Amino acid sequence: MTDKYIEIERKFLVKTLPDLSNAQKTYIHQGYLTRSSDSVEVRLRQKDEQYFITVKSGSGMVRSEREISIDQKQFKTLWPATQEKRIEKHRWTGQLNTLQTFELDIFMGELESLVLVEVEFSSTQQAENFQPADWFGREVTADKRYKNKALAMDHQAIEAGY
Amino acid sequence: MTDKYIEIERKFLVKTLPDLSNAQKTYIHQGYLTRSSDSVEVRLRQKDEQYFITVKSGSGMVRSEREISIDQKQFKTLWPATQEKRIEKHRWTGQLNTLQTFELDIFMGELESLVLVEVEFSSTQQAENFQPADWFGREVTADKRYKNKALAMDHQAIEAGY
Numbered sequence: 001m002t003d004k005y006i007e008i009e010r011k012f013l014v015k016t017l018p019d020l021s022n023a024q025k026t027y028i029h030q031g032y033l034t035r036s037s038d039s040v041e042v043r044l045r046q047k048d049e050q051y052f053i054t055v056k057s058g059s060g061m062v063r064s065e066r067e068i069s070i071d072q073k074q075f076k077t078l079w080p081a082t083q084e085k086r087i088e089k090h091r092w093t094g095q096l097n098t099l100q101t102f103e104l105d106i107f108m109g110e111l112e113s114l115v116l117v118e119v120e121f122s123s124t125q126q127a128e129n130f131q132p133a134d135w136f137g138r139e140v141t142a143d144k145r146y147k148n149k150a151l152a153m154d155h156q157a158i159e160a161g162y
Numbered sequence: 163m164t165d166k167y168i169e170i171e172r173k174f175l176v177k178t179l180p181d182l183s184n185a186q187k188t189y190i191h192q193g194y195l196t197r198s199s200d201s202v203e204v205r206l207r208q209k210d211e212q213y214f215i216t217v218k219s220g221s222g223m224v225r226s227e228r229e230i231s232i233d234q235k236q237f238k239t240l241w242p243a244t245q246e247k248r249i250e251k252h253r254w255t256g257q258l259n260t261l262q263t264f265e266l267d268i269f270m271g272e273l274e275s276l277v278l279v280e281v282e283f284s285s286t287q288q289a290e291n292f293q294p295a296d297w298f299g300r301e302v303t304a305d306k307r308y309k310n311k312a313l314a315m316d317h318q319a320i321e322a323g324y
Contacts, residue, residue: 033202033204033217033219034196034200034201034202034204035200035201035202037201038196038197038200038201038202039196039197039199039200040195040196040197040200040204040243042195042196042202042204053215053240055195055240055243057195057243064242064243066239066240066242066243067239068232068236068239068240069236070230070232070236074230074231074232077228077229077230078215078217078228078230080226080228081202081217081219081226081228
């Protein structure tokens with residue numbers, strides 16, 4: 001069990017792909033057993049050759065996140081139950097000139113034209129002072145349609161363009 | 163994955179405990195990650211020293227049930243997320259004089275006074291012709307309050323007595 005910590009993140013669309021030659025590529029395939037309106041979020045995730053079940057429950061101050069590793073066979077048994085609630089993407093993890101780590105997600109499948117970049121900060125002040133690089137597009141941090149869960153369950157909700 | 167088959171079962175309260183000397187005892191501790199109103203049912207179950215995650219989804223003709231075995235460590239990581247949605251019982255599996263198999267559940271914890279017995283049949287005709295033994299109490303087959311999920315999530319819903 002990992003108690004949920006507070007994440008300070010900003011999320012942006014991507015205007016042009018940056019140089020990714022020093023970034024690390026991970027294949028991510030995730031699907032949800034639950035729907036947005038359910039009382040709990042149960043997610044299956046493949047990260048390259050690793051497989052996980054993650055349970056997120058609660059709200060406000062009492063949110064918690066619990067995750068277990070499972071093997072490929074276990075994953076494949078449950079995976080069909082995530083039908084129509086899936087995301088497939090390559091995540092490129094790299095470093096900005098301003099030294100923060102970025103995670104750039106290039107979506108596949110129905111979301112193929114979508115690219116998002118996320119930067120995590122250790123304080124709200126750092127987050128506020130952040131100067132996005134040239135290749136960053138419009139900020140979508142507060143736009144719930146760009147949350148992974150929303151992207152998985154309601155592909156039509158997002159706009160094209162950056 | 164096991165596709166859900168049609169179960170023909172009748173469930174009863176228990177007037178007096180029968181002779182269980184030839185019955186097999188199993189400890190069952192199960193909890194739900196989801197709530198009754200959610201779109202899917204995700205259940206954790208310990209059966210003696212075996213541990214499972216079961217996902218039941220769909221409704222009507224397209225119901226499906228998928229189950230994986232997990233180890234004790236995985237179980238313990240996710241178990242806290244089932245808080246207040248749990249059932250603990252001993253299940254005694256035995257044979258009636260009429261040769262059908264019965265499953266008698268003796269509940270523990272908040273449901274301690276509750277004992278239920280279930281008999282599964284291979285046809286509706288067999289189910290209709292079934293003559294309950296003397297120790298069977300009131301039939302609760304159609305009473306949704308006696309479903310495991312309802313018992314786990316709403317202890318107050320059931321009546322005392324048989």
